[in-house]
Amino acid sequence: MSALGKLMNALQILPGVGPKTAQRMTFYLLQKNRPGAEKLAEILKQACETIRQCDRCRTLTENRLCRICASSDRDESLLCVVESPAELMQIEQATGFNGKYFVLHGRLSPLDGMGPAELGFHQLVDIMSRENTRELIIATNATIEGETTARYLAQMAAGVGIKTTRLAHGVPLGGELEYTDANTLAHAFSHREPVE
């Protein structure tokens, strides 16, 4: 296969990129932005070589400890559990959360071979006992498997006497009731809050 064809194929591993987009990217990189393409190749190679899981929270980082775990400014008494590094980043950008994190890299799903060992539960228990955790904030996704994982984590935390909280569920801000799905609406209705 030609070098051009190989590059078009290789680009198709990217999520959301089909043959037509890969072709467009290939010609853009080689005709319009070769310095950018060379830089991208180099950065991607380096990322593959250096990026690993943080020893403490398991998010992705090129160091032994990630920026958040290495920081002394974060409140160690708050521990937020997320399913993936992307969700950690999303919470970090959207909220003013100043505690620490733990990344499961998945959710409980025995059929997919995701059990407590794969999700690092014993490492999480270690952290909770070593660091002075007061509150475990469970930010798994609101799917059935995410909920199961949350319940399991809550029991684990209760076992060592740590308070557990969940993200609030309900109607999204700016959302119109007419277009809110039935489950969310029913949940929001039965968990209605007093107006202060």
Next chain:
Amino acid sequence: MSALGKLMNALQILPGVGPKTAQRMTFYLLQKNRPGAEKLAEILKQACETIRQCDRCRTLTENRLCRICASSDRDESLLCVVESPAELMQIEQATGFNGKYFVLHGRLSPLDGMGPAELGFHQLVDIMSRENTRELIIATNATIEGETTARYLAQMAAGVGIKTTRLAHGVPLGGELEYTDANTLAHAFSHREPVE
């Protein structure tokens, strides 16, 4: 900046990729498909190093001559002029054309510094005189600049006694008249063809 952040930035040079898509791609590459990511980095690096313009037709290739120019099975008497390698590939895939090509890498646009020299017109004249060209098929885009380029090329070809043809313009196959733009429809109407 972290290696993760650098990769997210570097991916944003790709056409159609913004911050959110770049983040999704980054996590996909590093978490789900690291062998694919390593291979992509390597192939992209090689492509940048080896891919250049074909000595004869100026399309992109890693060899001195592209596959089509190097082939002895193609009809040298037919010469198709396109604006870009992507369009060459599109014609190659969609039509049964068995002649040769010439790639302009642009269109006449003096304000952008694209003149006859940049588009390789003298190389094109060389080819027409050296190879036994009978027909010059002009497949520039149906834009104002593409049309200007086509007219210029047609005059050049007439000067050396070569017949010139253009791609047919009209209503796209499968297109509904209601949604065809006014210019195309007016052109198709005034150039209506006899039913055979």
